[in-house]
Amino acid sequence: MIIATAGHVDHGKTTLVQAITGIHTDRQPEAQARGMTIDLGFAHWQPAPGVRVGFTDVPGHERLVRNMLAGVAAIDLALLVVAADDGPMPQTREHLAILALLGVPQLVVALTKTDKVDPARLAAAWAEVAALLHGGPFAGAAVFPVDALSGHGMAPLCQHLAITAAALARQPAFGFFRLAIDRSFAVDGAGRVVTGAVLAGTVRVGDAVQLLPQGSGLRVRGLQVLGEAVDEARAGQRCAVNLAGTDLKRAAPERGDWLVAEGAAAVSDRLDVLLHWPPDADAAPGPRAQLVLHLGAAAVPARLSVLDADAPQPGCPMLARLQLARPVSAAWGDRFVLRDGAAHRTLAGGRVVDAFGPARGSRQPQRLAQLEALALADPLAALAAWVDGAPDGADLSHFAQARGLQLVEAAVLHQRLGLQVLAGPAGLLGLTRTHWLAWQVRVLQTVDDWHVRQPDSLGPDEAALRRQLAAGGATSATTSTTTSTQASTQASPGARGAPGPSAHPVLHASLAAAVASGSLVRDGLCHRRPGHRPVLAVDDAALLARITPLLQAGGLRPPIHGDLALQLALSVPALQAGLARLVERGLLVAVAPNRVYLPATVLQLAAEARALAAASPDGTYDAAAYRDRTGIGRNLTVQVIEFLDRAGITRFDGRRHRLRG
Numbered sequence: 121m122i123i124a125t126a127g128h129v130d131h132g133k134t135t136l137v138q139a140i141t142g143i144h145t146d147r148q149p150e151a152q153a154r155g156m157t158i159d160l161g162f163a164h165w166q167p168a169p170g171v172r173v174g175f176t177d178v179p180g181h182e183r184l185v186r187n188m189l190a191g192v193a194a195i196d197l198a199l200l201v202v203a204a205d206d207g208p209m210p211q212t213r214e215h216l217a218i219l220a221l222l223g224v225p226q227l228v229v230a231l232t233k234t235d236k237v238d239p240a241r242l243a244a245a246w247a248e249v250a251a252l253l254h255g256g257p258f259a260g261a262a263v264f265p266v267d268a269l270s271g272h273g274m275a276p277l278c279q280h281l282a283i284t285a286a287a288l289a290r291q292p293a294f295g296f297f298r299l300a301i302d303r304s305f306a307v308d309g310a311g312r313v314v315t316g317a318v319l320a321g322t323v324r325v326g327d328a329v330q331l332l333p334q335g336s337g338l339r340v341r342g343l344q345v346l347g348e349a350v351d352e353a354r355a356g357q358r359c360a361v362n363l364a365g366t367d368l369k370r371a372a373p374e375r376g377d378w379l380v381a382e383g384a385a386a387v388s389d390r391l392d393v394l395l396h397w398p399p400d401a402d403a404a405p406g407p408r409a410q411l412v413l414h415l416g417a418a419a420v421p422a423r424l425s426v427l428d429a430d431a432p433q434p435g436c437p438m439l440a441r442l443q444l445a446r447p448v449s450a451a452w453g454d455r456f457v458l459r460d461g462a463a464h465r466t467l468a469g470g471r472v473v474d475a476f477g478p479a480r481g482s483r484q485p486q487r488l489a490q491l492e493a494l495a496l497a498d499p500l501a502a503l504a505a506w507v508d509g510a511p512d513g514a515d516l517s518h519f520a521q522a523r524g525l526q527l528v529e530a531a532v533l534h535q536r537l538g539l540q541v542l543a544g545p546a547g548l549l550g551l552t553r554t555h556w557l558a559w560q561v562r563v564l565q566t567v568d569d570w571h572v573r574q575p576d577s578l579g580p581d582e583a584a585l586r587r588q589l590a591a592g593g594a595t596s597a598t599t600s601t602t603t604s605t606q607a608s609t610q611a612s613p614g615a616r617g618a619p620g621p622s623a624h625p626v627l628h629a630s631l632a633a634a635v636a637s638g639s640l641v642r643d644g645l646c647h648r649r650p651g652h653r654p655v656l657a658v659d660d661a662a663l664l665a666r667i668t669p670l671l672q673a674g675g676l677r678p679p680i681h682g683d684l685a686l687q688l689a690l691s692v693p694a695l696q697a698g699l700a701r702l703v704e705r706g707l708l709v710a711v712a713p714n715r716v717y718l719p720a721t722v723l724q725l726a727a728e729a730r731a732l733a734a735a736s737p738d739g740t741y742d743a744a745a746y747r748d749r750t751g752i753g754r755n756l757t758v759q760v761i762e763f764l765d766r767a768g769i770t771r772f773d774g775r776r777h778r779l780r781g
């Protein structure tokens with residue numbers, strides 16, 4: 121557990137911490153000479169075996185509020201110190217307001233210097249504290265009158281803190297390791313050491329870590345918790361990390377930086393947040409007002425935009441965006457405060473909801489619904505709301521990134537909700553069971569509708585299905601039946617990487633599931649019901665019957681149109697007209713301008729591409745490899761792999777080809 125002191129200058133915070141821990145937290149000679157803390161001080165305490173408590177002693181002077189803020193963003197409990205002879209003072213109130221805005225979960229009051237007052241004054245000070253807390257988030261907090269110098273009253277306070285710490289010690293640590301650096305120094309013979317509060321996850325000796333925002337890759341050489349060498353540190357602890365790595369020579373850590381696990385999310389210069397504007401706050405600043413964001417131990421200039429209202433509404437939580445002057449490391453749940461950079465006033469506070477939101481569309485209803493889901497405290501409830509609002513597939517990868525979840529933690533949530541998880545173009549997509557079943561029904565109904573309206577067609581390909589679903593699922597009798605496959609054969613031969621049928625992963629997965637269950641049959645690129653057979657005109661049926669053996673005999677290199685016309689004793693124009701009608705109905709596939717394939721042979725072309733990709737270490741291949749594997753020659757190879765790209769089976773990255781999905 122991490123405890124931070126708070127309160128007015130000279131009310132005895134440092135003396136109280138020393139009485140509990142035996143450690144004097146004022147490191148600087150100037151602070152010790154003046155008897156006033158001017159920077160963060162740290163101490164540790166172990167009230168029971170396995171229970172470790174870290175203390176952050178913060179300065180109370182108004183001019184040192186920034187140092188105070190650097191020490192309280194990661195605390196579990198605030199120890200508000202109020203001198204009985206003075207009672208609550210201006211910095212008492214400001215510190216208390218900051219603690220409330222940060223959403224600190226617990227507060228305990230130590231009423232110090234009781235040796236200097238009589239019983240009547242002690243009772244009055246107690247009443248003043250109760251009045252100060254009344255109506256706020258800390259109303260009813262425990263109050264302990266103490267004399268830190270004599271030890272009078274210290275035992276009940278220490279017992280209360282020990283019980284609270286023992287309860288927190290049993291909580292698991294989730295997410296990627298993240299530490300907010302508040303000190304950085306060199307140690308002779310050891311090198312660079314940083315200290316700070318662990319906000320999430322665990323870190324072990326030997327782990328690879330990165331320093332943010334610099335992005336430097338480092339390694340954990342050693343760890344200390346409460347002054348003792350350990351193999352592991354976890355969320356809720358203060359620790360010292362001895363770092364190693366060549367990058368330390370060019371980017372020394374400093375207060376305000378972050379140390380995070382390798383693979384954790386990168387930095388961001390825009391944060392979507394849940395903002396709390398106090399009811400008694402002054403008029404809200406305009407959108408161009410210069411504010412200062414205090415997050416972790418960092419202080420960064422920021423501009424504020426409210427997303428779900430025209431302006432901040434005092435007393436009401438609001439969704440807002442903070443645009444920052446420089447990138448910071450932030451994750452879901454990080455607490456912060458906003459201060460007026462010019463007037464040096466604390467204005468508002470809140471917590472981060474999504475540090476990686478889209479640059480545009482932040483006020484769109486769909487985006488606001490996503491933020492409302494992310495803002496829920498329970499990750500399972502948040503994911504349920506996130507997915508329920510996306511019938512066409514929710515971005516699970518973004519959810520995991522926004523919530524700071526590791527792969528295993530995210531997978532457990534997916535399982536508990538019974539989600540249908542699919543591979544999308546930018547990560548994982550998820551659908552509820554209801555949404556997934558609805559997709560199955562829509563796909564089958566659309567294919568049935570296609571068969572009714574176009575009985576001479578084999579069935580729609582994936583792109584045609586996507587268009588029909590976007591149009592409401594019904595195929596107009598006057599709508600052209602030309603599929604994307606036909607259109608792609610008319611495109612420029614150099615049009616590589618164009619969006620294809622697999623661009624919609626939910627439809628792609630729905631079709632695959634329907635084929636696997638036997639509800640649909642795939643013929644080439646087209647899909648049909650098992651009992652459907654195209655009803656062709658007599659001439660077209662006869663042409664298909666005559667041409668099928670010739671195409672089968674040609675294998676992966678069927679005859680060109682001119683050779684087919686000679687073998688069938690037809691003129692080239694007559695043959696091409698008949699082929700066009702068969703291609704339009706999905707019974708043949710135009711892979712190249714002068715060459716058609718049977719649907720089954722197209723599947724063989726795709727299978728060769730899959731085999732090449734599977735045999736490649738990076739899942740890619742080039743035209744030469746495809747030519748050598750199939751033996752179809754250079755020119756036809758170029759036409760075939762361009763067709764596979766246009767059909768959405770593969771994609772070209774400018775150098776090599778890889779499978780889609």
